[in-house]
Amino acid sequence: MIEFLFLIKLIVAIAFVIGLSVLAENVSPKVAGILSGYPSGSAITLFFFGLEVNPEFAAESAVYNMIGLSATLSFVYIYYIASRHFKKYNILLSSLCAIIGYFIIVSLLQRIEINKYIAILIPFAFSFLYIYLFKSIKNINIQTKVKLNYRILFVRAFFAALIILVITSVPKFVGSTWAGLFSAFPTTLFPLMLIIHFTYSKEHVHTVIKNVPIGMFSLIIYSLTISIVYPLFGIYIGTLISFGVATIYLVVYKKIISIIDKSKRTY
Template identity: 25%
Template sequence: MFKKEMFKNKNASQNLMEYSILYHTIIPFILSALAVVLITIVAERYGTKTGGVIGTLPSTIVIAFLFIALDKGTEFASESVAVVPVEMGINLVFLLLFTLLASRKILVALAGSLLGWTALTIVIFYSNLTSIVVSLALFALCFVVTFILLDKGKKITSQTSTEVHYTPLKLLSRSLIAGTVIAIAVSFSNVGVILSGIFSVFPAIFLSTMLISMREHGPQFAGAMAKGMIYGSPSVVSYAVAIYFLYPLAGILVGTIVSFLIGVVVTLVLFLLRKKIS
């Protein structure tokens, strides 16, 4: 009898470990790799405005909060998502800093933008922000300021298509960069109410997209890519706000589906309006 219990416990532990590896590593790696490859290819073929809008369609945040809700419940997920809009605003500051430092070495741009992101994130963490309204207001402020600084201050203009010869090695390297960064970030996305919200929108896709853009096309293209992703960021925020209200009311399945559809609608609106920005 004791041996049977030991065997059952061993199987349960093994299943839990397999589930954890699937959630924390494999799914985020595959999704993020596909997302970044899609963003960069779309931007290279159709311009940075289109790439930025398509690239900010809710993707990893959907998986992160789906598993957070399954693991900790809808109330925990709803509380965690309150910090997402302001953290998304900090991600826009990350893009701004990367662009401002992009004329220097890529390591300087990376270090400076990550230091800025870390400093602002620490402030948010210790503020214990729980109001979705305040969070949204701070996102709106970051959105307006970062976009204007790039558009009017730095006079970053959107880039049109650029010729790129795609090889399996090039696509593989893009996938590995994106997948590795995001798999690490998602590993920390289930460790407390505020931290779960913060790490669910860690700027991993932004980071890997900027690194690839800088490495392959230079600072001008990277800046245009940043501007495009800033413009497209409301789609992720709309998804976050939707699950904040819908998870407790409608449950995980309906809440996720309806919230994603809302994110898609916002993305379509931004896509249709993209020609109005320079």
Template identity: 25%
Template structure:
């Protein structure tokens, strides 16, 4: 039985890294409209929750969503701190933002927090507050079409990082329970890799400017998907629940794409 679990863990890593690679390449190669839609799908969280449900039970995967909105709220604050510290360089900004994220995530685990409604409220306040700080406080200009020509090494590094986080979320759900999995699944993997790549290729100031579209598309889509999973996994099971949640997420992704396009036109 334990061997089967580790096989599923390896499968989670393989599928997760492959899907993130495909999404990254598609977002780069298929143009702004299709690429933007694909890039907005919460692939890492979707795969994490699916494999938590596959290795454990759909009920446990549903329970793991309790902390996901709160963790996504922390991700919004992660971006705000990065922007605030970026004047001292990208690496200092990233280190400071990560330290803040890990400290608060650890506090959530210590408190054994699992209140979904409070988690959702925190997310809404964090999303609104973070957006206002980036827009009004730091006066970040809107960025139009973002061309991200990844090198093969960057794509592989991003895939490995994402696959590790996904398999880590599945493993922690087994040994630590759903709260650990719910904290690990939305770890800001894509934010970190995107900001580092942009800071190195286009400069720190440009990496600050892309935090607004990252904030809106990344945070909202993940919470919409995880909320759908919370109810659909219990009502419809793992397979159908995943399909229905992806459909809800696709509609959300499309709406956010047009919102961002209008805001940046």
């Protein structure tokens, strides 16, 4: 059973990270940034919390996951700021700053007495804040794409697999509060940022970062739905319902943006 779960986690990690990186290269970093906020890493983590512990534990963790998303948004903001200032070892130092910042913010959030209203309000406020702070970043597409090979695929898979395996092991050692906060760690976004930054440039990873807060609303909605439906319907049906609700948000967002763009062209 342990080996089977290990294999599932590894395959899912590889699929998400490679999928987002290919999407960034062949569609745009903007789209990849939005979809990186779609339930992926947190969804995997919460699902395995429910599978390996119980649905009630996962539902409680999902509430704190929403709060933890504020730390995720701060993670990408700190990475953005650091990557603009460091000249040498840009990726390494930016990553270290972002990781340290994430855990400082998580430790502070852990002290807050949480209910669902606060859990919704805080990440929504952070999302709008970072949308504002990122408004000056330009959306830049990737013009010259690298050719994929086995070495590149392995590197892209390694970070996601490692991070997901570590984070999904948390509930064995800590309570549901810390487990939920840890579950918000950007398990697929962080490897994606490393891939784009290392393969292309900081300007391209900034495009990804700019659009993360927009997609983050879908993850907030997903976690809220999980906290409600897991105890009622279990992890399998509950996961399907939650993904459906999160997808509806993205579809509605895309429709609204299309209407706005059409209106601008008309005038």
